[in-house]
Amino acid sequence: MPSPIETLTEYFSEFPGIGPRAARRFVYHLLSKDAEYAGALADAIRELKKSILQCRLCFRFFQNGASQKLCDICSDEHTDQSTLLVVEKDADFENIRKAESYSGFYFILGGAIPILEKEPAKKIRARELFDRVQERAKGGALKEVILAVGATMEGENTVLYISKILEPLAQKYNLKISSLGRGLSTGAELEYSDRETFTNALKNRS
């Protein structure tokens, strides 16, 4: 039977960006604390899964305040009905929300599609996105779906795939499918910009 130190080291090694050495340091960190502290942490982990729900419309994680099934944005009648912004994951959503420059609905894809992926539909919530867009477009409120994914090869692949899937809805309901503008990101210098970035920045000049 593996020692609890080994078991816990393995759990922590699965944390994003954590190797075995850092995982082991986490374990020693816990050992240096008293049993009460460890108990409280264990409780917080259990509590997380109990009290955090996933919104059935946008798939964001949110705290279940009043036994509702929808997150604060999806259930807020002041949310701009005309746009749906599609992101890869909750951390992207959080960062975007901080920018305070978007006021419509969101949708969490739950991933991106690697290049040459054989089963793209299994990597993201493709079916759920289709249903959600259809439902909102049917009523006539939704005008635009904004694909807000990274400017990476995976991201571009994901944009291609989703665009194809949403194409029938776009035609039927006269929806715009857009993606984020490319150009110089803050801090970019021209001496080090790649060809694609400059070409996009030139095209999008204003």
Next chain:
Amino acid sequence: MPSPIETLTEYFSEFPGIGPRAARRFVYHLLSKDAEYAGALADAIRELKKSILQCRLCFRFFQNGASQKLCDICSDEHTDQSTLLVVEKDADFENIRKAESYSGFYFILGGAIPILEKEPAKKIRARELFDRVQERAKGGALKEVILAVGATMEGENTVLYISKILEPLAQKYNLKISSLGRGLSTGAELEYSDRETFTNALKNRS
């Protein structure tokens, strides 16, 4: 009298990005070579200043092939007459040219304007740019000046300053003064994008 090792170390310390330790290693590198090698390098340095001219229109450095005074772009009649792209320095020009997405004239500013700079006109070729734009606009060929500087605080400051200087010409000759588009540069991920980059990328979506 300082030793030649010290003297040369100081010269190399002025090279961009080189500290005293690296400069010293350069000197030892030269010492490890024979006198012929050092002589050839010294010749190449002298030759550089002799055979490389600065274009009197765009201020790029270029090799004097046929005793002309203009660089290959400024003297090429196929160059697109309607646009002038303003960059900070030669290295920016070289990188942009590799992108092969621009076919008009260039202008090398020779620097950028730091925030709170008291004498901005001395930091860049402001007067020369004004004259060059006026000359090209007078004939009616020039339609747009594109300010292609980095998306940094210095860069934005430079854009503001140049825009103000060129304003009278823009009005008189109906010129467009544009700057490069902001948005996601290649490789950007939304989880780590700053507020400004996302906001620009959202605004420039397409």
Next chain:
Amino acid sequence: MPSPIETLTEYFSEFPGIGPRAARRFVYHLLSKDAEYAGALADAIRELKKSILQCRLCFRFFQNGASQKLCDICSDEHTDQSTLLVVEKDADFENIRKAESYSGFYFILGGAIPILEKEPAKKIRARELFDRVQERAKGGALKEVILAVGATMEGENTVLYISKILEPLAQKYNLKISSLGRGLSTGAELEYSDRETFTNALKNRS
């Protein structure tokens, strides 16, 4: 009341080397797993504190195999009785043990003493170390205490402090108090070595 996401983010932010952003990613990692996984992790954390004991002689953490109170090294009669190697923390012990070049007893100080620390005795197990050394020296078995701390300012400060504390025992029982040799560590190059390292390496040449 803070959300469980915030609560857990704060816990993870206390993990060594983890900032708020990485902590938040850990939380999303857990949210992406099912409740069973989270439960198992919570159990492993509780179990850690239950089944891992701290040896009452050397203060190492160890797994309680047979209800004993001593770790495998302190309870092993083959352990070399003549030396006691003092380290800062469990991770140091683990790394040293892997080197397989030491076969005596250990003692975990539980920390190091910062420069100018006003209450050094509270930073480390000074009292416990004194008692342990006295107990082993009284019987005549212990001949040497090896202070194996980092070659840092804190480490040197700790060596000074412990040496002073153990001085009476060293005299009374004719104990040697030693510390690890200084010199070139593996991979060190002379061009980049600091003055102290070279001077020590020269002194310890062989």
Next chain:
Amino acid sequence: MPSPIETLTEYFSEFPGIGPRAARRFVYHLLSKDAEYAGALADAIRELKKSILQCRLCFRFFQNGASQKLCDICSDEHTDQSTLLVVEKDADFENIRKAESYSGFYFILGGAIPILEKEPAKKIRARELFDRVQERAKGGALKEVILAVGATMEGENTVLYISKILEPLAQKYNLKISSLGRGLSTGAELEYSDRETFTNALKNRS
């Protein structure tokens, strides 16, 4: 014919640690200076090779002050006659001299011997070292040769090779051949020390 920009970029690309991009920036740096500056730099490079000699005893580079053939250390009668410290290169010598903890003669090997090198004698001044040691030992003044090379695989390989070469002299003249002590270098922490470093530090404890 390549442009002087290309030619000079290639020269600078041979400087230690400099890639093509940095080399190009050096060229633009020179272009931004006037011809006088470039001329002075070219002169300094020529001057370097003219006025810096290589000591015929220790092979250090030194400035030819009074038409002498020996460097200040080799020609100084106060230099400790009993030790000769062998280093790889001038930069090592400079760093060691700053430590001010050695007062004997030096010898610059001019390199190190890579693992599996087929012609080790061509990589370093093996013959010259043998002669120099023999000459100093014959008179009876030299007592010890200190091999001060990096604690790297190349360095250890070099120590092995030189030790073998000097072995006959060591026996004949009762010379000590030593190498720098291994152990914790300044700043080293035990949690991250490799097995060899700890083992050496334990062996060299004091």
